[in-house]
Amino acid sequence: MHQINDFRLQSVIEAEEPFVAPLAFFPDATQDVFDAHGHWLRPRFQDPETGSLIFAFQSYVLRTARHTILIDSCIGNDKVRTNRPGWHLRQGSFLDDLAAIGVRPEAIDFVLCTHLHADHIGWNTRLVDGRWVPTFPNARYVIARREYDFWEQRHRTDPDGPREIAFADSVLPVVEAGKSVFVDGDHQIEDGVWLEPAPGHTPGSMVVNLRSGDATAVLLGDSIHHPIQLKRPDWSCMACEDKAQSAQTRRGLIERYADTDTLMAPAHFAAPSPCRFVRDGDAFGFEAAL
Numbered sequence: 001m002h003q004i005n006d007f008r009l010q011s012v013i014e015a016e017e018p019f020v021a022p023l024a025f026f027p028d029a030t031q032d033v034f035d036a037h038g039h040w041l042r043p044r045f046q047d048p049e050t051g052s053l054i055f056a057f058q059s060y061v062l063r064t065a066r067h068t069i070l071i072d073s074c075i076g077n078d079k080v081r082t083n084r085p086g087w088h089l090r091q092g093s094f095l096d097d098l099a100a101i102g103v104r105p106e107a108i109d110f111v112l113c114t115h116l117h118a119d120h121i122g123w124n125t126r127l128v129d130g131r132w133v134p135t136f137p138n139a140r141y142v143i144a145r146r147e148y149d150f151w152e153q154r155h156r157t158d159p160d161g162p163r164e165i166a167f168a169d170s171v172l173p174v175v176e177a178g179k180s181v182f183v184d185g186d187h188q189i190e191d192g193v194w195l196e197p198a199p200g201h202t203p204g205s206m207v208v209n210l211r212s213g214d215a216t217a218v219l220l221g222d223s224i225h226h227p228i229q230l231k232r233p234d235w236s237c238m239a240c241e242d243k244a245q246s247a248q249t250r251r252g253l254i255e256r257y258a259d260t261d262t263l264m265a266p267a268h269f270a271a272p273s274p275c276r277f278v279r280d281g282d283a284f285g286f287e288a289a290l
């Protein structure tokens, strides 16, 4: 648990596992960089046996005096994800794990979607009597208008596409239930909690900024996936829609926060994910958050 002055930030990890081969995930990557950084990458961030990058899949729960806010909702249960065996018809304990930190679905006031990829929206809905219904019945689900429009168009073109299918089972039911809030540009949820566009990975990707007193944090969504990108901020991933813009956004965020006290909360760094970014020669690194 991280205290950001009056705010409490907690991670709920749905899965953490060797996920993807590095050179497949980062099209611009070369093996020599992973070899040069192997001493700190392995075993925490890269599986020594297979070489696969280790990814966490997690939600962050933010508690302020006024609200309980979920940032991203992981992979979900019962979803048809034939392209990802580990996500397909999953039966995980996410809601029990949420309950274990004292959060019932009814208590969530907002779900902030940094973007609409399947591993960030899965628990937006759950399967009840054969229908997808909002998991968090009292929540408003906050989605960038630009992101919604992009996936709505993609879904219309290719409804069964591996990424588009998640839009149908994890976004549309929320919208049809009248639970969605579409936002443009910066958007404040309450004093000290606001969304900021971070485009590139997807057109409407956002980060979530927190400020309480003089303490600050940023929930990074998929503006960065893996700590190797602190060494190579220009490496965008194969899922980035606009790789050049993604790299520009990532570098901008890293440069803005390196060597500051701002807590960085990436979505996919192996646990514990929250850390502080630091400069390291002409690249960057991270330090454990206290």
Ligand SMILES: [Zn+2]
Residues within 6 Å of the ligand: 115, 117, 201, 222, 239
């Ligand atoms: Zn993503």
